[in-house]
Amino acid sequence: MRTRSTFKHSLLLAGLLSALSGVLLLPVVVRAGGPLIVGGPGYGVEGQPFVWDTSAPVQYRVDGGPLARKPDGTVTVNNATGVARVQAMFQVWQNMPTANITFTYAGPLQSYGAFSDGDVSTVEEYDAVMGSCNDGVQSPVIFDADGSIFYQLLGDSAIIGFAGPCQLDPATGHILSAGGMFNGQNRDGINTPDSYPANYEMTAAEFDEAVAHELGHFVGLDHSQINTEVLFEPFGACSVDDLAGLPLMFPYAICQARSTAGLPMLAPDDLAWVSELYPETANAPPDRIPFNTRYGTLRGTILFSDGETPAQGLNVIARSTTTPQRVAVSVFSGYLFTGNPGQTVTGDNDFGTPLGSRNPLLMGTYDIPVPPGSYYVWVESVSPLLAGAELGPLYPPIPNPSHGEYWNANESATDHELTQDAVTVAAGAIVSDLNIILNGTPPRFDSFESSQLWLIDPPPAWLREEDLDPSPLEA
Ligand SMILES: [Zn+2]
Incomplete structure (x- = not known):
C-alpha cells in the first residue's frame, strides 16, 4: 500500500x-x-x-x-x-x-x-x-x-x-x-x-x-x-529478494511491510546481530539454540592501498554465494574502535568520546556472524543516500574511492574490484584474515582517522560535554 x-x-x-x-x-x-x-x-x-x-x-x-x-x-x-x-x-x-x-x-x-x-x-x-x-x-x-x-x-x-x-x-x-x-x-x-x-x-x-x-x-x-538498491525501487514495492535481505535495522522505511511479502519480521542481518550481542549458550533451555551451533564468523581488516594502514568506517557485507540478496550480514570496519582516536592535533583524545576501544589492533577490523555456508565478502562506502543516518564509526563517513570491491585470495591495491573468491564457514568456526586492500586510495587517510579532527578542530565545548555523558536521548 x-x-x-x-x-x-x-x-x-x-x-x-x-x-x-x-x-x-x-x-x-x-x-x-x-x-x-x-x-x-x-x-x-x-x-x-x-x-x-x-x-x-x-x-x-x-x-x-x-x-x-x-x-x-x-x-x-x-x-x-x-x-x-x-x-x-x-x-x-x-x-x-x-x-x-x-x-x-x-x-x-x-x-x-x-x-x-x-x-x-x-x-x-x-x-x-x-x-x-x-x-x-x-x-x-x-x-x-x-x-x-x-x-x-x-x-x-x-x-x-x-x-x-x-x-x-x-x-x-x-x-x-x-x-x-x-x-x-x-x-x-x-x-x-x-x-x-x-x-x-x-x-x-x-x-x-x-x-x-x-x-x-x-x-x-x-x-x-x-541492499541499498531498494532506494531506487518503487516506494512500498520492493523486490521480495531485496526485502528478504533488507535488515529491519535499515535506516529508511521505504519498502512494503515484510509480513505482507510473506517474510519474517527480522532479516538475517538482524538475527545474526541480536544473537551476536546476546548469544544463547550451550546451557540454554531445550527450546533455545546455542548461538555457536548456528553461526560462524568471518573476520578481517580493511586496509588502505598501502596494504598496511587500517581503514575505519567502511561497510562490509558477507553475502551468501547462492542467495546473495536474501542472506547477507554486514558490519562497519573498525566497529569496536573509537570514532575519535585522537591525534597530535587534539592531543591524544583529551576531548574525545569515552566510547570505543583504543586498541590499535581493532582499527579497521570487522567480524560478521553468518549462518554456516559459503559467502562472498564485499566492502563499500557508506551510501551518501544514507549519510543522514550516520552509519559507522565515522561521521561523515570515509569516502571509498572505488565503488566497492570483493575480497579475493590475492588481494592487492591493483586487483579487479569484481574478482571474488568464496569463503566457506562452519558453525562455531572463525575464518580470519579476510583482509581487503582498497584500490586506488592514497596510502592512508590521516584526515579521516578522526572525523572530528576533519570537521571541527578543536571540538567545541558542547561536543566535549556531550561526549562525557553518553545519553542519546538526553540531548
Ligand atoms: Zn533507526
Missing part, C-alpha cells in the same frame, strides 16, 4: 526517524552495522558493545494513553491495543532462538516530576519521563497519540518514532535503561501528505515494523546498510 505521496517524503520520514534513533544526538559514539554503543577504556568494557544484563528480563513500561487519535480527539488505536502491539514487537526479538534476551511489561509509566497523570501528552511530560529514563528509574515507551510532541520537539510530522539506551553503567558495560516514543499520527486514519503540516498514514503492519525497528535500538543495535 502506497501511503506517502512521493519517494522524497519517504526518505524524509525515514531519515528523521533514523536521526532520532539515539544516533544523531550522540555525535561521536562508536556505531556499526551491529552494536549501537561500544565501551572504551574506563567507560564500559573496552571493545565490547553495551548490552543489557540478561540474567533477568528487561523491564519496560508503557504510556497509559491511547496509541493514536485524530485531531478531534477520537481515539483510533486505544491503549490496550497499543500496549499489546509493543509487547508483541518485543516478543519478536525475544523469540529468536539463538539470542538470549527476554522482556517483561512492568506496567504503566511511573509518575516522575511533572508527569503524574499516566498519559504523556505534553512536551513537559515528555521531558519528565525521559528524565526518569536518563536517571535509570524506568525504561519508558511513550505514545504521542496525535504527533503533537514530535511536532513541537522537531517541527516535522513525518517521524514515526525513536528509541535508544538512556542510562549506561560505565563500570559493567550494561545498558541500565532505554526508552522511545512513537508517533500515533501515523495511525490516525488520516492520510494528507500534501497538507501543511503533513499527516502521514501507515498500515498496521508497517507501523508494527517501525516499532520493532525502534526496539532494535532499545536492545542496543545500530542501523545496517544492505
Whole structure:
C-alpha cells in the first residue's frame, strides 16, 4: 500500500526517524552495522558493545494513553491495543532462538516530576519521563497519540518514532535503561501528505515494523546498510529478494511491510546481530539454540592501498554465494574502535568520546556472524543516500574511492574490484584474515582517522560535554 505521496517524503520520514534513533544526538559514539554503543577504556568494557544484563528480563513500561487519535480527539488505536502491539514487537526479538534476551511489561509509566497523570501528552511530560529514563528509574515507551510532541520537539510530522539506551553503567558495560516514543499520527486514519503540516498514514503492519525497528535500538543495535538498491525501487514495492535481505535495522522505511511479502519480521542481518550481542549458550533451555551451533564468523581488516594502514568506517557485507540478496550480514570496519582516536592535533583524545576501544589492533577490523555456508565478502562506502543516518564509526563517513570491491585470495591495491573468491564457514568456526586492500586510495587517510579532527578542530565545548555523558536521548 502506497501511503506517502512521493519517494522524497519517504526518505524524509525515514531519515528523521533514523536521526532520532539515539544516533544523531550522540555525535561521536562508536556505531556499526551491529552494536549501537561500544565501551572504551574506563567507560564500559573496552571493545565490547553495551548490552543489557540478561540474567533477568528487561523491564519496560508503557504510556497509559491511547496509541493514536485524530485531531478531534477520537481515539483510533486505544491503549490496550497499543500496549499489546509493543509487547508483541518485543516478543519478536525475544523469540529468536539463538539470542538470549527476554522482556517483561512492568506496567504503566511511573509518575516522575511533572508527569503524574499516566498519559504523556505534553512536551513537559515528555521531558519528565525521559528524565526518569536518563536517571535509570524506568525504561519508558511513550505514545504521542496525535504527533503533537514530535511536532513541537522537531517541527516535522513525518517521524514515526525513536528509541535508544538512556542510562549506561560505565563500570559493567550494561545498558541500565532505554526508552522511545512513537508517533500515533501515523495511525490516525488520516492520510494528507500534501497538507501543511503533513499527516502521514501507515498500515498496521508497517507501523508494527517501525516499532520493532525502534526496539532494535532499545536492545542496543545500530542501523545496517544492505541492499541499498531498494532506494531506487518503487516506494512500498520492493523486490521480495531485496526485502528478504533488507535488515529491519535499515535506516529508511521505504519498502512494503515484510509480513505482507510473506517474510519474517527480522532479516538475517538482524538475527545474526541480536544473537551476536546476546548469544544463547550451550546451557540454554531445550527450546533455545546455542548461538555457536548456528553461526560462524568471518573476520578481517580493511586496509588502505598501502596494504598496511587500517581503514575505519567502511561497510562490509558477507553475502551468501547462492542467495546473495536474501542472506547477507554486514558490519562497519573498525566497529569496536573509537570514532575519535585522537591525534597530535587534539592531543591524544583529551576531548574525545569515552566510547570505543583504543586498541590499535581493532582499527579497521570487522567480524560478521553468518549462518554456516559459503559467502562472498564485499566492502563499500557508506551510501551518501544514507549519510543522514550516520552509519559507522565515522561521521561523515570515509569516502571509498572505488565503488566497492570483493575480497579475493590475492588481494592487492591493483586487483579487479569484481574478482571474488568464496569463503566457506562452519558453525562455531572463525575464518580470519579476510583482509581487503582498497584500490586506488592514497596510502592512508590521516584526515579521516578522526572525523572530528576533519570537521571541527578543536571540538567545541558542547561536543566535549556531550561526549562525557553518553545519553542519546538526553540531548
Ligand atoms: Zn533507526
